[in-house]
Amino acid sequence: xxxxxxxxxxxxxxxxxxxxxxxxxxxxxxxxxxxxxxxxxxxxxxxxxxxxxxxxxxxxxxxxxxxxxxxxxxxxxxxxxxxxxxxxxxxxxxxxxxxxxxxxxxxxxxxxxxxxxxxxxxxxxxxxxxxxxxxxxxxxxxxxxxxxxxxxxxxxxxxxxxxxxxxxxxxxxxxxxxxxxxxxxxxxxxxxxxxxxxxxxxxxxxxxxxxxxxxxxxxxxxxxxxxxxxxxxxxxxxxxxxxxxxxxxxxxxxxxxxxxxxxxxxxxxxxxxxxxxxxxxxxxxxxxxxxxxxxx
Numbered sequence: 001x002x003x004x005x006x007x008x009x010x011x012x013x014x015x016x017x018x019x020x021x022x023x024x025x026x027x028x029x030x031x032x033x034x035x036x037x038x039x040x041x042x043x044x045x046x047x048x049x050x051x052x053x054x055x056x057x058x059x060x061x062x063x064x065x066x067x068x069x070x071x072x073x074x075x076x077x078x079x080x081x082x083x084x085x086x087x088x089x090x091x092x093x094x095x096x097x098x099x100x101x102x103x104x105x106x107x108x109x110x111x112x113x114x115x116x117x118x119x120x121x122x123x124x125x126x127x128x129x130x131x132x133x134x135x136x137x138x139x140x141x142x143x144x145x146x147x148x149x150x151x152x153x154x155x156x157x158x159x160x161x162x163x164x165x166x167x168x169x170x171x172x173x174x175x176x177x178x179x180x181x182x183x184x185x186x187x188x189x190x191x192x193x194x195x196x197x198x199x200x201x202x203x204x205x206x207x208x209x210x211x212x213x214x215x216x217x218x219x220x221x222x223x224x225x226x227x228x229x230x231x232x233x234x235x236x237x238x239x240x241x242x243x244x245x246x247x248x249x250x251x252x253x254x255x256x257x258x259x260x261x262x263x264x265x266x267x268x269x270x271x272x273x274x275x276x277x278x279x280x281x282x283x284x285x286x287x288x289x290x291x292x293x294x295x296x
Contacts, residue, residue, distance in 0.1 A: 006040040009033060010048060011070040014058045019051075090282040091120035097128045098143035100226045101243050102270040106159045107143070107291065114290045121283045129224060130196040134274070140284050141274040145267075154276045158291040159269035163244040166204070166264065167256040171236040178259045179239075182206045182213040185260075189238035190217030191229050204241040206263040213263075269293070 013022040013033065023030040041048050048062035058066055098107060103125050111123060126139075134142045143158070166185075168176075179185050185204070193202045201222065203214035219238050223229050226242065233240035233247075234255055244264070250256040272291050274284065 006036050006043075007065075007069050008073050009036050010040055010062075011066060011073055013037060013049065013056060014062055014066045015070065017056050019056060089120065090118055090286045092281055092283050093122040093124060094141070094281070094283050094287055095124045095126070095139045096141050096143065096272075097126050097132045097134060097137070097139045099129055100127050101246070102143045102159065103127060104226070105243070105245055106270055110290050114287070118283075118286070121286070123287070140281070141272050141288075143270050143272055145270060152276060153273040155271040155273045156288055156291070157269065157293045158272045159293055160295075161266045162269045163264050163266050164205075164241055165244040165247050165251075165258055166206075166239060166241055166260045167233055167247050167251065167258050168239040169234055169236040169255065170257055172233075172238065173257055178257070182215050182260065182263055185215050185217045185239065188217060188219075190215075190219040191232050191238040191240040192217070192219055192222045193229060193241075194222050194224055206260065207265045208263045 009022070009026060012025055013019060016022045016025070019030045019033055023033045026033060028036075037049060044061075046061045047059050048065060050057045050059055096107070107125060115121065115123070131144070132139065132142055134140070166179075168188075172189075176188060179188060182204075190204075194200065195202050201216055203216050206213045206215060217239070221229075221232055221237060223232070226246065229240045229242055230246060230250075232238065233242070234250065239259075247256055247258075251258050272288060274280070274288070280288070
């Protein structure tokens with residue numbers, strides 16, 4: 001492609017009507033600029049500028065070239081300025097792996113408030129219950145409980161402390177006496193969850209007065225979906241062990257009854273994690289701040 005630096009230099013000289021002022025803008029010497037314009041005139045075979053000791057004026061050919069060329073350079077400069085603004089404007093796709101519960105309870109509410117103000121950011125959330133290697137799988141970040149985050153990752157708390165709840169529908173407890181101890185769950189129909197992290201059915205971790213009990217009850221239903229466990233409990237198909245925040249409204253309305261509440265301790269909530277050695281994109285940095293838990 002032809003080098004257009006000489007055309008840009010001509011446009012500045014023609015506008016400024018001075019080699020001295022134009023040279024100052026271009027940060028070159030007046031003699032070097034004068035030589036650039038002479039070379040351009042020789043290449044075109046036309047005189048573009050009339051030089052006197054006091055002023056510089058465009059010839060007819062120079063005026064015509066100025067009218068056609070100068071606006072193009074102005075458009076290019078404007079577009080380059082717009083591109084430089086994008087450098088500081090968060091944009092692009094952020095891929096996050098998370099379990100269903102944090103995606104529903106933490107990420108989705110934050111994105112509802114955040115995304116309308118940032119139309120150039122796209123967020124992809126993949127529901128995955130395994131301890132995914134986010135670097136190997138091409139994710140920007142992941143969500144786990146705080147104690148599950150690897151030490152080479154930066155972890156940012158994104159949710160409050162949590163509790164689980166053992167619940168069933170009133171109709172279920174009409175047929176089966178409510179359990180009084182964790183051991184009683186072994187005689188109940190439990191709605192279980194299978195997670196790849198545990199290699200089997202997820203144990204119901206119950207604790208009271210420093211005593212920990214992991215219950216693996218039997219039942220007809222096994223899911224890896226929170227929503228299906230909850231709907232099955234509402235249908236009276238068994239006892240479910242689910243995050244407290246997902247069932248409080250059902251408990252208040254009487255659709256579910258809670259048991260063994262004193263065996264469900266508080267534990268640390270969710271953390272967003274990402275590699276400490278990877279440069280954060282502006283979009284991810286902004287999302288980290290949006291998701292960050294600030295208490296209350």
